[in-house]
Amino acid sequence: MGVNRIWSALKKVSGPKANWLSGNLDEIGSLEKYLSAVTNLCQKYPKMFPLWYGPTNPVLMISSPVVARQFNKSANTKEILVHRFTREWTGPGLLYSNGELWARNRKLLTPGFHFDVLKPYMVVYNECTDILIDKWVKLAEVGKPFEVLEDMCLLAFDIIVQCACSTQLNPQTHGSKHPFLVASRENTTLTEARLYNPLYASSFIYGLSSSGKKFYSNVAYSRQFAKEIIIQRKAALENQDNVNEHRKHLDFLDIMLTAQDSEGVGMTVDEIVYQVITFLFAGHDTTSSSLSWLLHSLAANPECQKKCREEVDNVLGSRTNLEWQDLAQLKYLTLCIKESQRLHPTVPILGYTLGEEMTVEGYTFPKGMDIEFPSYVFHHDPNWWEEPWKFSPERFTAENSKGRDPYAFIPFAVGARNCIGQNFALQELKSVAAKILQRFELFTPNSSFHHIPSLVLKNKDGIWISLKERC
Numbered sequence: 001m002g003v004n005r006i007w008s009a010l011k012k013v014s015g016p017k018a019n020w021l022s023g024n025l026d027e028i029g030s031l032e033k034y035l036s037a038v039t040n041l042c043q044k045y046p047k048m049f050p051l052w053y054g055p056t057n058p059v060l061m062i063s064s065p066v067v068a069r070q071f072n073k074s075a076n077t078k079e080i081l082v083h084r085f086t087r088e089w090t091g092p093g094l095l096y097s098n099g100e101l102w103a104r105n106r107k108l109l110t111p112g113f114h115f116d117v118l119k120p121y122m123v124v125y126n127e128c129t130d131i132l133i134d135k136w137v138k139l140a141e142v143g144k145p146f147e148v149l150e151d152m153c154l155l156a157f158d159i160i161v162q163c164a165c166s167t168q169l170n171p172q173t174h175g176s177k178h179p180f181l182v183a184s185r186e187n188t189t190l191t192e193a194r195l196y197n198p199l200y201a202s203s204f205i206y207g208l209s210s211s212g213k214k215f216y217s218n219v220a221y222s223r224q225f226a227k228e229i230i231i232q233r234k235a236a237l238e239n240q241d242n243v244n245e246h247r248k249h250l251d252f253l254d255i256m257l258t259a260q261d262s263e264g265v266g267m268t269v270d271e272i273v274y275q276v277i278t279f280l281f282a283g284h285d286t287t288s289s290s291l292s293w294l295l296h297s298l299a300a301n302p303e304c305q306k307k308c309r310e311e312v313d314n315v316l317g318s319r320t321n322l323e324w325q326d327l328a329q330l331k332y333l334t335l336c337i338k339e340s341q342r343l344h345p346t347v348p349i350l351g352y353t354l355g356e357e358m359t360v361e362g363y364t365f366p367k368g369m370d371i372e373f374p375s376y377v378f379h380h381d382p383n384w385w386e387e388p389w390k391f392s393p394e395r396f397t398a399e400n401s402k403g404r405d406p407y408a409f410i411p412f413a414v415g416a417r418n419c420i421g422q423n424f425a426l427q428e429l430k431s432v433a434a435k436i437l438q439r440f441e442l443f444t445p446n447s448s449f450h451h452i453p454s455l456v457l458k459n460k461d462g463i464w465i466s467l468k469e470r471c
Helices: 002-011 031-044 065-071 084-090 099-113 121-142 149-165 179-194 203-208 210-238 252-258 269-300 302-316 331-343 375-379 422-439
Strands: 048-052 058-062 350-353 358-360 363-365 370-373 440-443 451-453 457-459 464-469
Touching (some): 002 058, 002 363, 031 048, 031 058, 031 375, 031 451, 058 065, 065 358, 084 179, 084 210, 084 269, 099 252, 099 269, 121 149, 121 440, 121 464, 149 179, 149 422, 210 252, 210 269, 252 269, 269 422, 269 440, 269 464, 302 331, 302 422, 302 440, 331 422, 422 440
Parallel strands (some): 058 370
Antiparallel strands (some): 048 058, 350 370, 358 363, 440 464, 451 457
């Protein structure tokens, strides 16, 4: 009955004609063409339109920030993000759980992102970025362009695994061969391919394929990896005398293992496994993309880079390590981070499921219907952004932001389901970028880009920069 109501509601909304088997997959094309296809459809249907990812997976695509804001008035709106396929990998962690489970876990995890918990992570940011800088000094001597995403991935993973679990894996020195990183990359690629095969919507059928067997093997490894870390920490917590003997900070895992709800019930080991996998994956994948695009944006806009560097030099002076109080003074760098996130949104499509029946623009939509907010389209909408493809950090000054719809810029999602780790991410972005700018000048052999919507936003030909060490 619920499916029939959803399909009936969608039939009343104008949109592109769907094929009985492939839906609109032929029209939106490959990943390479997806964003331009969705942008064109949003222009053709300026409020909303149904989009079919195969024969049985319809969504309502919201074309306008103004309309998106009406949908998100529902406090019960539940974010599902790209697809249920990713949930099969991470499990029902905070990103992919719903209802009471999500509300309980969000409440239990929120203390882990309090500023008092985040402040000590400055030590981790500084130490991990110093490892990167030592490596980059050699690259600066050579002077050749290199693809920056790989190094940003290793750096971000180094940071998140220490902040989340106080675990030293040394990925920046050992390279990207750690099995968790390998599993993450393989499952990202496999998930992208699965989205374009309607038969693989069935987990049973997918599990019989060679791709599915590899995917679920990686799932099993990732969960076992997280469980071993948790069991070791749980044992340490039971021996309180040694808990903090070699620790620099309280980490996210401490919060999860000690948190209790109003009835005194904590999280189970399996629940913590799902959260750890979610933190490790989302915490390095999204941040590495954001960092890469930020560095490329500064390299492609030398005047903005110069202003950022002057600000960093003024704040830090002769110091090489950032302190917590420095971050609030990096005002122009913050504008550049926002503009980079606007121009290159890390998650270009945000997915939700309606938690209650809603009437919007004269249409009634049932509970359980999937909707998508194309942040990529919102961020480049000329109705809200003059010269939307130009890098212009001044857009985000208080004066220039007046009157702008808040849904025109949604880098960390919106509403109750906004990103719980956004302050952590911004703190990391500022710290890493400031230390790099203090040490190097950035250049790029190609300031153009062709966005590809992987699970996070990537460039068709990679994100390339070159370096010159400052005198």
